[in-house]
Amino acid sequence: MSSSSSQRFTATPLSRRKARQEALARWIFCGMAVAMIVPLLLIVGYLFERAWPSLSLSFLLEVPARGMTEGGIWPALVGTIYLVFLSLAVSAPIGILAAVYLNEYAGDHWFNRLINLAVINLAGVPSIVHALFGLGAFVYAARFGYSIVSASLTLAIMTLPVIIASTREALASVPRSFREACWNVGATRWQTIRAVVLPNSISGILTGVILQVSRAAGETAPIMFTGAVFYKVVQKGDFFAYGLHQQCMALSMHLYTLSTQVPGVKESIPFATAVVLLGAVLLVNATAIALRVYLRARKRW
Amino acid sequence: MNSGAMPQEPAEGWAVRRARRGLWALAGERLLEGLIYLCGISAIVFVLGIFFFVFREAFPVLGKENFSLTQFLFSEQWYPTSATNKRYGVLAMIAGTLSVTALAMVLAVPFGLGAAIYISEFCGSRVKETLKIVIELLAAIPSVVWGFVGLTVMSRLIVQYTGAPVGVNILNGGIILALMSVPIIVSIGEDALKAVPDQYREAGIALGATRWQLVWRVLLPAAKTGLLAAVLLGVGRAVGETMAVLMATGHAVHIPHSLLDSVRTLTANIAAELGEAPEGSDHYRVLFLTGVLLFTLTFIVNLTADFIVRGIRKK
Numbered sequence: 158m159s160s161s162s163s164q165r166f167t168a169t170p171l172s173r174r175k176a177r178q179e180a181l182a183r184w185i186f187c188g189m190a191v192a193m194i195v196p197l198l199l200i201v202g203y204l205f206e207r208a209w210p211s212l213s214l215s216f217l218l219e220v221p222a223r224g225m226t227e228g229g230i231w232p233a234l235v236g237t238i239y240l241v242f243l244s245l246a247v248s249a250p251i252g253i254l255a256a257v258y259l260n261e262y263a264g265d266h267w268f269n270r271l272i273n274l275a276v277i278n279l280a281g282v283p284s285i286v287h288a289l290f291g292l293g294a295f296v297y298a299a300r301f302g303y304s305i306v307s308a309s310l311t312l313a314i315m316t317l318p319v320i321i322a323s324t325r326e327a328l329a330s331v332p333r334s335f336r337e338a339c340w341n342v343g344a345t346r347w348q349t350i351r352a353v354v355l356p357n358s359i360s361g362i363l364t365g366v367i368l369q370v371s372r373a374a375g376e377t378a379p380i381m382f383t384g385a386v387f388y389k390v391v392q393k394g395d396f397f398a399y400g401l402h403q404q405c406m407a408l409s410m411h412l413y414t415l416s417t418q419v420p421g422v423k424e425s426i427p428f429a430t431a432v433v434l435l436g437a438v439l440l441v442n443a444t445a446i447a448l449r450v451y452l453r454a455r456k457r458w
Numbered sequence: 459m460n461s462g463a464m465p466q467e468p469a470e471g472w473a474v475r476r477a478r479r480g481l482w483a484l485a486g487e488r489l490l491e492g493l494i495y496l497c498g499i500s501a502i503v504f505v506l507g508i509f510f511f512v513f514r515e516a517f518p519v520l521g522k523e524n525f526s527l528t529q530f531l532f533s534e535q536w537y538p539t540s541a542t543n544k545r546y547g548v549l550a551m552i553a554g555t556l557s558v559t560a561l562a563m564v565l566a567v568p569f570g571l572g573a574a575i576y577i578s579e580f581c582g583s584r585v586k587e588t589l590k591i592v593i594e595l596l597a598a599i600p601s602v603v604w605g606f607v608g609l610t611v612m613s614r615l616i617v618q619y620t621g622a623p624v625g626v627n628i629l630n631g632g633i634i635l636a637l638m639s640v641p642i643i644v645s646i647g648e649d650a651l652k653a654v655p656d657q658y659r660e661a662g663i664a665l666g667a668t669r670w671q672l673v674w675r676v677l678l679p680a681a682k683t684g685l686l687a688a689v690l691l692g693v694g695r696a697v698g699e700t701m702a703v704l705m706a707t708g709h710a711v712h713i714p715h716s717l718l719d720s721v722r723t724l725t726a727n728i729a730a731e732l733g734e735a736p737e738g739s740d741h742y743r744v745l746f747l748t749g750v751l752l753f754t755l756t757f758i759v760n761l762t763a764d765f766i767v768r769g770i771r772k773k
Contacts, residue, residue, distance in 0.1 A: 258497060278505055317504065443595070
């Protein structure tokens with residue numbers, strides 16, 4: 158007995174070679190995965206280190222001074238908040254209802270497949286083409302001019318696929334039997350959606366909305382030609398700085414301007430702007446992820 | 459038995475007790491469902507709208523006698539502001555887009571697929587969750603931040619290590635784009651590997667295959683169309699990227715000869731010149747025509763990727 162078991166587990170040259178091969182493959186693939194993460198950490202660390210001299214609360218609240226070479230980023234921060242929330246107000250209802258249609262009403266029909274294709278393509282349209290669209294449609298054709306409205310609408314259409322995709326995922330995760338139970342007591346389709354499907358998927362939908370916020374906050378190209386401007390005079394700490402038909406500054410645009418167009422900027426300022434933008438976006442995303450993990454942990458079905 | 463006890467009760471009681479909804483509630487529900495339908499088709503409306511409005515601005519230039527489509531596509535002469543002889547050829551920009559995208563894919567595809575294989579086949583569930591979160595965060599970094607990294611960090615490194623005169627060039631843009639398109643390749647690639655049935659893995663392991671043999675001989679062939687779709691979506695992302703390449707590839711309009719040449723891509727060209735082109739001028743319309751070209755390119759790439767993915771799902 159014992160001899161046979163020791164026989165069974167003796168390493169042969171073949172098994173040793175296979176084990177080596179396996180370990181090698183594991184390390185190579187692990188290396189490839191790590192090679193993706195290390196640049197992220199290095200870049201974030203480096204940006205943070207260079208930005209450190211400028212990072213403070215007053216950097217957020219000050220207005221740019223001396224031809225944007227000194228001071229803070231308050232107008233850009235406020236502008237980004239305006240753009241994000243206005244675009245959210247447009248794209249969240251449309252996106253959520255579109256996802257409801259695609260997941261709850263649409264059958265397997267050629268027209269609905271066409272809608273799916275459209276969503277996928279909308280997600281793949283380059284951001285600069287969205288900018289051209291915004292310029293042609295909102296700025297000129299709809300006569301909104303270069304304004305927060307035009308820029309937000311462009312952003313809204315651009316981020317629509319994000320909301321549609323994540324809302325659909327949330328709706329699809331509600332088991333079909335929940336709906337069937339509700340239909341069987343005589344509820345209509347909409348009653349079922351309102352009473353059963355939406356309450357059970359609201360947190361997943363929220364995750365999608367949060368992701369949309371992060372996407373909209375980081376985009377530059379679509380707002381560059383539709384409503385964002387290099388510089389605008391704003392009082393320090395003034396939150397109601399812009400009218401909807403005015404142009405505004407935005408964080409992402411501000412970073413681009415500072416790093417390419419303005420000579421003689423104090424060195425840490427563009428880095429600090431980048432850190433604020435990156436930090437805001439990553440924080441928002443981390444919130445969405447944390448929410449998702451938390452919800453998955455306490456899911457009841 | 460029941461019917462014997464109360465012969466006529468059910469029919470009558472049913473009619474009386476039946477809950478009725480008001481006309482307004484019914485009409486409201488109809489209205490709401492109409493709204494839902496409208497939102498449902500909004501994606502189609504927007505895609506068509508994008509094509510319509512971009513094409514509408516570009517269209518008038520097509521009829522002009524000093525503009526020809528063949529020259530637009532196949533000439534590398536881009537002199538939109540020349541006083542005497544304006545020429546609009548985007549071949550150099552097409553070459554720029556292709557070279558940067560190609561380099562990005564050469565870097566991103568092996569690493570992206572390797573990482574996808576590691577996540578899907580080699581690591582435990584905790585590591586897997588962590589890696590997926592990191593990838594999601596990597597995908598969330600705004601393109602202007604990537605551009606800024608290219609402009610400040612990467613260009614300095616490139617000048618230091620290659621001795622190139624300027625740090626903003628194909629190599630820089632390619633590395634930045636690779637880092638940007640890796641997340642999409644990893645997540646779609648991982649989905650493709652996950653779609654391979656577990657029986658395949660079990661059969662392989664039962665035959666005594668190592669994981670490496672399993673990946674190479676079984677999983678890659680089985681998932682190859684899905685992995686192709688992942689690569690295509692990565693290409694789509696790289697072709698359409700604007701801010702990062704605008705800041706990281708330099709601004710030379712010419713056909714590149716080496717990795718250390720500066721180039722300009724189609725997207726960067728629009729972003730750089732749209733602000734200076736007066737509305738309605740030929741220059742302005744040609745930029746919109748470039749937009750139509752980009753839209754068509756990414757449309758084809760995305761459509762192909764989608765058909766591949768759909769084909770897999772049907773199987």
